[in-house]
Amino acid sequence: MKSSRRSILKGSAGIAAVAGAPAIARGQARRGEQNTVRAVMHGDIPTFDPIWTTANMAAYHGNMVYDVLFGIDANFNPQPQMVGRHGVSDDKLTYTFELRDGLKWSDGSAVTAADCVASLRRWGARDGAGQIMLSKTADLSAKDDKTIVLRLKERWGLVYDALSKTSTPLCFMMPKKVAETDPFQKIDTTNGVVGSGPFTLNMAETKPGTQYVYEKNPHYVPRSEPASGIAGGKVVKLDRVIFVNMPEAQTAVSALQAGEIDFYETPPIELLPQLESDRNVRISVLNSLGQVGYIRLNYLHAPFNNVKARQAVQWAVNQKDHMAATFPNPKYARACGSFFTCGTPMESDVNMEWFTKGPDLNKARQLLRESGYDGKPIVLMQATNIEYMRNSAEILAKELRSAGFNVNLVPMDWSNVVQRRSVKSPPDQGGWNIFITSGGGTATAHPINLAAHAATGDKGWFGWPENALHEQLREKWAQAETLQERQAIARQIQDNAWGYVHHLYYGQWIQPAAHRANIRNLLPVPEVIPWWNVEKA
Amino acid sequence: MTAYIVRRLLATLPVMAIVAVCVFLLLHLSPGDPAAIIAGDNATPANIDMIRKRLGLDEPLWKQFLLWVGQLARGDLGQSMFWNTPVLSLVGQRYQPTLSLALTTLCVAITLAVTLGVLAAWRVATIVDRAVMGFAVLGFSVPVFVVGYLLIYVFAIQLKWLPVQGYTPIEEGFVPWLRNLVLPSLALGLAYVALIARITRATMLDVLAEDYIRTARAKGVATRTMLLRHALKNAAVPIVTVIGIGVALLIGGVVITETVFNIPGIGRLVVDAIARRDYPIIQGVIVLFSGIYVLVNLAVDLSYTFFDPRIRY
Numbered sequence: 001m002k003s004s005r006r007s008i009l010k011g012s013a014g015i016a017a018v019a020g021a022p023a024i025a026r027g028q029a030r031r032g033e034q035n036t037v038r039a040v041m042h043g044d045i046p047t048f049d050p051i052w053t054t055a056n057m058a059a060y061h062g063n064m065v066y067d068v069l070f071g072i073d074a075n076f077n078p079q080p081q082m083v084g085r086h087g088v089s090d091d092k093l094t095y096t097f098e099l100r101d102g103l104k105w106s107d108g109s110a111v112t113a114a115d116c117v118a119s120l121r122r123w124g125a126r127d128g129a130g131q132i133m134l135s136k137t138a139d140l141s142a143k144d145d146k147t148i149v150l151r152l153k154e155r156w157g158l159v160y161d162a163l164s165k166t167s168t169p170l171c172f173m174m175p176k177k178v179a180e181t182d183p184f185q186k187i188d189t190t191n192g193v194v195g196s197g198p199f200t201l202n203m204a205e206t207k208p209g210t211q212y213v214y215e216k217n218p219h220y221v222p223r224s225e226p227a228s229g230i231a232g233g234k235v236v237k238l239d240r241v242i243f244v245n246m247p248e249a250q251t252a253v254s255a256l257q258a259g260e261i262d263f264y265e266t267p268p269i270e271l272l273p274q275l276e277s278d279r280n281v282r283i284s285v286l287n288s289l290g291q292v293g294y295i296r297l298n299y300l301h302a303p304f305n306n307v308k309a310r311q312a313v314q315w316a317v318n319q320k321d322h323m324a325a326t327f328p329n330p331k332y333a334r335a336c337g338s339f340f341t342c343g344t345p346m347e348s349d350v351n352m353e354w355f356t357k358g359p360d361l362n363k364a365r366q367l368l369r370e371s372g373y374d375g376k377p378i379v380l381m382q383a384t385n386i387e388y389m390r391n392s393a394e395i396l397a398k399e400l401r402s403a404g405f406n407v408n409l410v411p412m413d414w415s416n417v418v419q420r421r422s423v424k425s426p427p428d429q430g431g432w433n434i435f436i437t438s439g440g441g442t443a444t445a446h447p448i449n450l451a452a453h454a455a456t457g458d459k460g461w462f463g464w465p466e467n468a469l470h471e472q473l474r475e476k477w478a479q480a481e482t483l484q485e486r487q488a489i490a491r492q493i494q495d496n497a498w499g500y501v502h503h504l505y506y507g508q509w510i511q512p513a514a515h516r517a518n519i520r521n522l523l524p525v526p527e528v529i530p531w532w533n534v535e536k537a
Numbered sequence: 538m539t540a541y542i543v544r545r546l547l548a549t550l551p552v553m554a555i556v557a558v559c560v561f562l563l564l565h566l567s568p569g570d571p572a573a574i575i576a577g578d579n580a581t582p583a584n585i586d587m588i589r590k591r592l593g594l595d596e597p598l599w600k601q602f603l604l605w606v607g608q609l610a611r612g613d614l615g616q617s618m619f620w621n622t623p624v625l626s627l628v629g630q631r632y633q634p635t636l637s638l639a640l641t642t643l644c645v646a647i648t649l650a651v652t653l654g655v656l657a658a659w660r661v662a663t664i665v666d667r668a669v670m671g672f673a674v675l676g677f678s679v680p681v682f683v684v685g686y687l688l689i690y691v692f693a694i695q696l697k698w699l700p701v702q703g704y705t706p707i708e709e710g711f712v713p714w715l716r717n718l719v720l721p722s723l724a725l726g727l728a729y730v731a732l733i734a735r736i737t738r739a740t741m742l743d744v745l746a747e748d749y750i751r752t753a754r755a756k757g758v759a760t761r762t763m764l765l766r767h768a769l770k771n772a773a774v775p776i777v778t779v780i781g782i783g784v785a786l787l788i789g790g791v792v793i794t795e796t797v798f799n800i801p802g803i804g805r806l807v808v809d810a811i812a813r814r815d816y817p818i819i820q821g822v823i824v825l826f827s828g829i830y831v832l833v834n835l836a837v838d839l840s841y842t843f844f845d846p847r848i849r850y
Contacts, residue, residue: 046619054577194743208620209809210801234636246799254689254701415814419570
């Protein structure tokens with residue numbers, strides 16, 4: 001075939017057009033979404049009812065479409081949010097909250113005190129701190145359309161803490177008709193979600209399990225202060241935020257680099273260097289308190305019904321090894337010997353010899369002998385589908401074997417761990433001795449908010465530790481009125497908790513987020529990611 | 538023919554019944570507690586028990602089974618425990634991506650595989666034949682997700698020719714729809730190509746050794762006509778059989794491919810449901826897929842009459 005100059009030029013132009021077409025087409029597709037952020041979060045939204053479940057993703061949804069009476073600011077101090085004026089009586093028993101002017105639900109109707117009273121009751125039926133608050137409540141009612149009155153039977157210094165916390169479930173306000181739903185039934189969202197938050201949920205474009213589309217709420221009235229934590233002015237600067245469910249980490253990282261998504265909450269630590277080298281991607285730490293890893297021991301059965309056996313584990317664990325296994329970059333992980341999260345006001349260094357001088361396997365072996373351990377295998381459940389839990393279980397098994405325990409490491413997925421940890425039968429009859437989990441740094445810093453901090457025996461959280469003094473000190477902490485008092489009591493709690501070994505930690509880590517360079521003004525808040533204030537250049 | 542079709546359709550009922558029993562028992566007897574997952578990690582045991590009761594998960598197994606079978610008999614696949622949405626509705630939202638992926642994969646795979654198989658048989662024992670067979674071995678050996686990530690790296694990240702992930706409904710444009718399916722179809726189709734190419738080659742070799750092919754050659758029939766009209770049509774029955782059996786491979790591969798390429802199809806729906814122990818979705822989709830598989834094989838059997846007029850039902 002003869003080729004002419006003309007045909008060569010035509011062919012080259014054609015090749016250039018074909019090569020360029022995909023980029024042009026991609027540009028055209030994205031032009032319509034200039035002010036839309038596509039965000040891949042750590043999981044899927046399991047339900048649109050953030051009171052019914054403690055799953056964090058439900059709280060992320062709640063934070064978009066609902067608002068709170070109080071929210072914590074960047075310094076973790078409770079600040080009024082939906083509330084305008086508020087006060088507490090001299091005897092510290094009566095709290096009065098007056099709603100701000102102009103608050104509306106997304107259907108245009110006014111937010112009333114009656115809505116908030118119903119919402120408080122529903123939340124209080126499900127939340128640990130809320131349950132305590134309501135158990136101390138003599139009366140909770142709407143004085144008028146805008147005023148809520150909470151009258152306590154006895155003083156309780158954690159009202160503002162409980163109402164403003166970011167550990168789940170948050171105290172979201174809902175319309176009265178919705179909030180009157182049985183707390184153990186999910187709210188009906190068949191006809192949409194009505195909230196008073198800065199965004200609304202576009203049900204038509206939302207596909208459960210795939211994507212959740214949030215749009216600016218035209219009825220929302222932000223506060224005038226600058227945004228701080230989940231308090232302050234929630235000014236929405238984006239048109240839409242789309243939560244994309246993308247469980248595959250490598251796909252999400254590739255999509256971020258290709259510009260197909262704008263934000264990825266939990267990039268694997270080992271892939272961070274790949275993202276850090278991309279000039280279009282930024283890495284940000286939004287939750288400086290991160291996560292705290294727990295080792296829960298089963299108090300109901302031998303050997304951990306014996307304090308010496310628990311202390312043996314305490315002296316065997318090396319947090320640095322646990323952290324290095326999953327978080328090789330020391331920038332993002334640390335060992336922490338405090339009972340309450342390191343880097344928080346309740347952190348202390350009391351009764352930490354096991355941490356400052358440990359690990360000490362000889363001491364661990366000695367304690368184990370003193371406990372009378374009979375060599376029976378202990379069941380250590382290993383959640384294989386969550387990397388840090390899988391790695392820590394392996395390391396813990398090795399540490400315990402070195403200390404003289406006979407360890408039966410049982411691999412299973414996290415769903416199985418969740419099911420089996422509720423079993424109170426002996427370990428060799430379907431029960432367990434140890435499981436590994438983690439909790440938010442904010443929740444772990446608070447003696448009341450975290451269910452795992454309770455020591456109420458078999459009425460408490462899995463592991464069922466029991467210690468009367470611990471519970472007395474928690475109650476005393478809740479009654480304390482100043483930071484100094486609370487810190488002093490926290491030290492006593494730690495002293496006692498490390499003595500009887502309430503549970504153990506295997507480290508504290510931070511999970512940085514990754515986002516495109518043109519995403520700005522993300523707010524650093526623990527446990528939730530706010531999307532107001534954020535801009536896309 | 539009608540009677541045959543009716544008989545075959547009736548025969549699917551016991552198959553579906555067995556699948557229903559097996560999937561129900563496997564799920565409910567396996568460890569995992571959807572109530573605990575729904576409640577979240579901070580929930581107390583009392584809260585979890587309450588949720589379990591509300592979902593009916595504390596009822597005896599036989600009662601839960603009968604309830605589910607009763608729903609199934611009415612064509613109701615149940616409701617997702619997490620989203621309170623009917624399973625059929627969720628499947629309805631997700632079927633298009635899965636169907637699109639399956640059809641494009643089939644088109645790509647069959648076209649490529651049959652071509653390669655015919656080529657290999659025509660040029661048996663040459664470098665062409667060895668290359669095709671080597672490719673077939675590779676296709677079978679390399680896992681779908683590895684192929685997927687390699688394709689993403691080359692075509693999406695480095696060359697920027699195609700998107701990394703996602704799905705565009707066909708209503709939003711044919712080209713965008715197709716662009717999102719190119720890489721997943723190639724990744725998923727590779728093993729399928731390998732399987733069909735080998736069978737095509739083997740059956741073509743048998744047919745090419747027949748007397749009528751020698752006669753056709755002797756009569757001066759063009760090579761293309763000889764291969765496609767005389768040989769391939771007679772080799773079609775085993776090829777079509779393998780395509781039908783390979784649909785099971787396709788269904789399994791769709792699950793992985795949809796996860797790697799973030800395609801919001803039925804495969805992803807099931808994977809997410811398994812992680813959460815959303816029993817109604819898992820049960821409903823598996824029963825549905827088993828029904829589809831049976832129907833596909835019926836279609837394959839009926840297609841024999843097209844390729845071989847001697848076959849009558």
